[in-house]
Amino acid sequence: MVEKTDDTLRSLHERGRVAAEYPRVRGLVRGAGVAETRWAGNLLARIGADAVLAEHPDTPVVSVAFTGHSTVSGLVAPVTAELARHGLLLRPHVSDFDGYVFDLSDTASELYSAKPDAVVCLLDASVVFDEVPVPWEPEDVRRIFDEKLTLLDGLATSFAGAGQGTLVFNTLPLPREWTAQLIGVRDRARLGAVWREANARLLRLMDRHPALTVLDFDPLLGADLPLRDDRLGVYTHTEFSPEAHAAYARDVAHLLRAATGRAKKCLVLDLDNTVWGGILGDDGIEGIEVAGSYRGEAFRRLQRTARQVASQGVLLAAVSKNDLDPVREVLRSHPDMTLREDDFVRVVANWRPKHDNLRELAAELNLGVDSFVFADDSPYECGLVVRELPDVAVVALDEEPALHVEKLLRDGWFDVRDITVDDLKRPERYREELDRKDFLHGFSSLDDYLRELDVQVRFADASPAELARVSQLTLRTNQFNLTTERLQQSEVAERAAAPGSLVLTIRSGDRFGDNGVVGAVLAHREGDELVIDNFLLSCRVFARGIEQACLSAVLGHARDQGLRSVRAGYRPSAKNGKVQDFYPGNGFRPAGGGTDGAPTLYRHDLAEIPAPPDHIRLTLSLGGLHQ
Structure with a gap:
């Protein structure tokens, strides 16, 4: 029998047990209705992330800054509830009313100082209509909206230079209040065309800014979802109704879930x-x-x-x-x-x-x-x-x-910001992987199987077209992910362009077909040492010697570049325990760390570099490490 959400959470709250029993919350909120979810969001927002982390320190947390032209505090509770449905905690930073221009344009603002994983900038029609003259015509709206698009384009550019993670805009729904003020039907049609054309341009800003996601508000609206509560709008400058906030929060949570590597497959x-x-x-x-x-x-x-x-x-x-x-x-x-x-x-x-x-x-x-x-x-x-x-x-x-x-x-389980070429080929490659397992059954030893599999690996500097895939690997790979660092495409591109930095991709194939980009290594030079920031490999190609071959290549490349050692780290997570001995098992020695959430460090002195497995056909194209 499914427990009634509000009664259960209320009972836990009355006994002071919500934080202690937080693992139960995901299942309880997941099946809740609209009213129950709203109640749960308000309760969980009051309890806060820190209280839960004190009881369950491994619970993943997403730091989100909320800003906009109107009052945005109403988003905190529904986003809290929606993230709870996916096992995530929210650490919110809420900006003042109409603070979005200052927040995003000034690199010294409190928003940037908070270093959020994502910034949600809530936009509404008042962004435009607060500045149209009275009386106004559709052309006045066009002019103001054009100016705002230029502004938003500039703010996205500022965020790319100073922020981290994801910036979220949304299209601007057009309330009937404004169309009804035009008594000419032709003028209403012109306003509708102006508004839709401007929103289309807003959506296309995603093509220019890799760190930006623009959520389309229109599909969220329906007959049973009021866009605005006039009393809240007039008296508190809250331009969206609680129901609209809840619908938008659901899409925001889907986006944040994907950004933390939790999209379903x-x-x-x-x-x-x-x-x-x-x-x-x-x-x-x-x-x-x-x-x-x-x-x-x-x-x-x-x-x-x-x-x-x-x-x-x-x-x-x-x-x-x-x-x-x-x-x-x-x-x-x-x-x-x-x-x-x-x-x-x-x-x-x-x-x-x-x-x-x-x-x-x-x-x-x-x-x-x-x-x-x-x-x-x-x-x-x-x-x-x-x-x-x-x-x-x-x-x-x-x-x-x-x-x-x-x-x-309804729950957007598979939502991601971008679909890569490797995504489109994934079903075919998994079918091939099942064929490989059937092939394995015909051999008496793993070594014989691997030799006959004919594994080919290309280990090379990431091309510009591969940066999105590298970002996706950091976001979605959980098992062979040595530090669990999550990077957006813009952050990967920034590292690839930095002097003394390496962003390397691992491509593999075998007798059954091409696996595409299955892994990545991110590293940078510090003096006479190479630091491996992360090592990632898709679960599809575990235990074939690919990881050992590529690590051997990294060590050899560092020595060829005149470096004295290679340092790497392992940060444990709920999913990556199987790779905790990867570095010590390949000649690295302990080098400290491992306290207060810092990764455990290992160092290789490059004196004896293990040879790559002899069944791997390895092709290398690794760039220099000049600073």
């Missing part, structure tokens, strides 16, 4: 009454609903949505209580199916508990179960997965298939 679908209507074992292949009826069209809509999501690099899998052969027959030959067997990286159909199948699927794909989103129409199956695998994001569908798509997309 795999969508796992049930089949009966999820992908198609009916029970395959009872109704037969001819009896299931796929198209040609109202309900059938609803299931086809879900299939089209899943295929669209998968086309952008999300892995698609199926886990169903069914016999495998009939499932394959449906996916291969049913004339009305949109999803086919080749759309899935794996189809699991048996009568075992689904949480066991999900565990095994994660092991096969070399992913954590926290990379999974699982959608099922059965309350029993959903509840069992929530209980047994709390890190899996569960989308509870029901008997109404027309609502499947909205529920699947």
Whole structure:
């Protein structure tokens, strides 16, 4: 039975136990309604991040500065609640009313001094209409909006030079208050065109500024979501209603979740009454609903949505209580199916508990179960997965298939700022990886397997086109990530351009295909020492000797450049324990650190550099380290 969120949190609060039992909060808030989420956000914001960290010091924290033209304090509670749904804490910095120009243009401002991970600059129509004359015409609005776009462009440039992390703008919704003041319908149409054209230009600022994300407000608005509360707007300069703040906070939380490396990677679908209507074992292949009826069209809509999501690099899998052969027959030959067997990286159909199948699927794909989103129409199956695998994001569908798509997309589980070429190739590469594992079963030893696999590695300076992928690796790689430092694309580019700095990419391939960019090494020179800032490798290519080959190359390159040693660090996290001995296992010796959250340091004197594994074909193109 699902606990009622407000009652449970209220009870914990009354007993002073919210911080102590914070790990429970994620599950409780995740299933809450709008009113319950608002109540939870206010409660959690009052408790604050520090109280939770005192009890659970490993809880991830996101520091966010809120600024804007209007009053922005109303965003803190809903963003707190939305982040709690994803296991994150919010450390907010709230600017004064109408402080965004000063905050972002002055590098000495309190906003920059706070060193936030992200800056959310909330924009609204008053940014423009506060400066139009009275009376006004659509051309006056065009002129003012053009000036504001120039200003915002400049503020994004200032942020790129002085800030860190992500800057968030939003498009400006147009309240009816302003269109209704024009009594000519043609003038209203002109105003609408001016406004939409300006918002389109605002959205395109993302193309010019890698650190900027512009969230589109229009898709959030609907008949049941008031844009503005006039009393709050007039008396407190809060230009968005609490409901609009909550909807916007959800999108902000999705963005922050992705920026901390927590975007999901795999969508796992049930089949009966999820992908198609009916029970395959009872109704037969001819009896299931796929198209040609109202309900059938609803299931086809879900299939089209899943295929669209998968086309952008999300892995698609199926886990169903069914016999495998009939499932394959449906996916291969049913004339009305949109999803086919080749759309899935794996189809699991048996009568075992689904949480066991999900565990095994994660092991096969070399992913954590926290990379999974699982959608099922059965309350029993959903509840069992929530209980047994709390890190899996569960989308509870029901008997109404027309609502499947909205529920699947509501939480933006797979949202990222950019999609790379490697993302688009990910499903194909994971299928190849499953073929590699099948290939492994034919060998009596791992050494024989690796020799026959014919692993090829190119270790080279990152090209400009690869910087987005390097950023993505820092954001999304959790297991082989030695320091867990998260970098936006602009920060990676800054390091790549710095004298004495290395940003290196690891490309791999083998007899089954090209894996693309699977890893990165970031380093810089300090005097006569090379410092490895981070070493990252995709979980898809673990245990093939690639990491040893590239580390050997880094050590050899440092010695060739006349350096005396290489220093590196390891900062433990909940996910990277398997690589804690990577440096000492490759000839590094302890060099201090490891207290107060600092990484444990290791140093290699370059006297004896381990040779790369002989089964690796390694190609090097490493730049100089001149300061």
